[in-house]
Amino acid sequence: MNDVQKLKNDVQRLETENSHLKAEIKNKTESCTRTLECLDQKTHIAFYAYYSNNFKALATGTTLVFDAVITNLGNGYDKRTGIFTAPSSGVYAFTWTVNAAGSHVAGSSGNQYGEMNASIKLNGVTRSAVKIDSERKNDDDSATGFVVLSLNLGDKIQIVSDKFDGEGGLYSDDKYGRTCFSGFQIA
Template sequence: MGYEGLLLFSILSLGILGLSSGENIHKGVVSREEFEDLKRLVMGLNEKIEIQEQKLLDQENEINSLKGNVEERDEFIKKMTTLSKENLESKKERCRIVPVPTEAVVAFYAYMSANENSPGVHHTLIYDHEVTNIGNGYSRHSGTFTAPVAGVYVFTWNTFTVTNSGNQYMSIEITLNSQPVGVTFVQGGGDYAGVTGTVVLSIQKNDVIYTRTHKTYVPVGSIRSDNLMRSTFSGWCLSCH
């Protein structure tokens, strides 16, 4: 029996209660025992209705609570998604993008880890601390670069000098297969002096590049390389083939 049917039944039963209460119950219509049974039945049905109504109210409250939890969850997910996007953008700004090396990428960079004291003439300079060596063309043991592929290359070398006598000077050559293709000269009267040289060369595979002191000009002073200034050697391929 549905809710409406139970309600209608209760109303009719109450009507019967009003008509049949006390000593006015007509004989042959309903006895007092039947009336009491009917009364208990109606009260029981009313109790069931109240229980069902309470269950419906509890379910409605639970549904509203779940809706609130879903809204809170959605809001939390939205905030976390926004924060993740902001963090990702921030990381992209802070990250240094390094291309994946391929056969067509050749580059190296190295510096001297200590001073080169009083080098003589025709002396090969060795930059023993290797920082970058894509293509494995540079040797930190010999100070030479051997081209792994042919192409157009840029080479640069940076030289600082130092002396205790107040005067230093020297000439530094860069060579291709032992033949000079560039030269720098550094001179200073103070504690130190510096110079940078750059060349652009078209070279073949297995050609050898390195720097050295001039073959006849006698250098005076020492080459300085420390945490304040570095004497360096680097190169990279502009167009490899």
């Protein structure tokens, strides 16, 4: 009977150890949703896109469509529409940069140099804006906006030429700077 008793003791010890390990896993899983220690276990949401070429200023109400996508974790950014759709609720940070040309580029004509107002919109409502305006030859201009917004699943974020029709040309290249849009979930 010694062997049977020994096996019973081993089984009881393993059951106790298993119970402790299950409790530890449960505690780690619950804390993972509240801390950064488990970042690698969460779905990351982040994107970065830019215009692949210099371009002509846009009419009021036109969404900027950043066609060159470098990062799109969570697949929230659509390069066909220029719209980011929140794949999950949370707090997000967004930044956008627009570069106005102090020369005639991308089909601009006349004496107009680059000028535009670029607003970030949440479900069609302006949350912030930047204005870019180059007034004369070789007077390039650049503006960057940054916002932190609380989003619900399915909310839409886009950068829109707003308030007045843009004029002239805008840069997006490695020499003068990329006109770009990016965002990421922070909580």
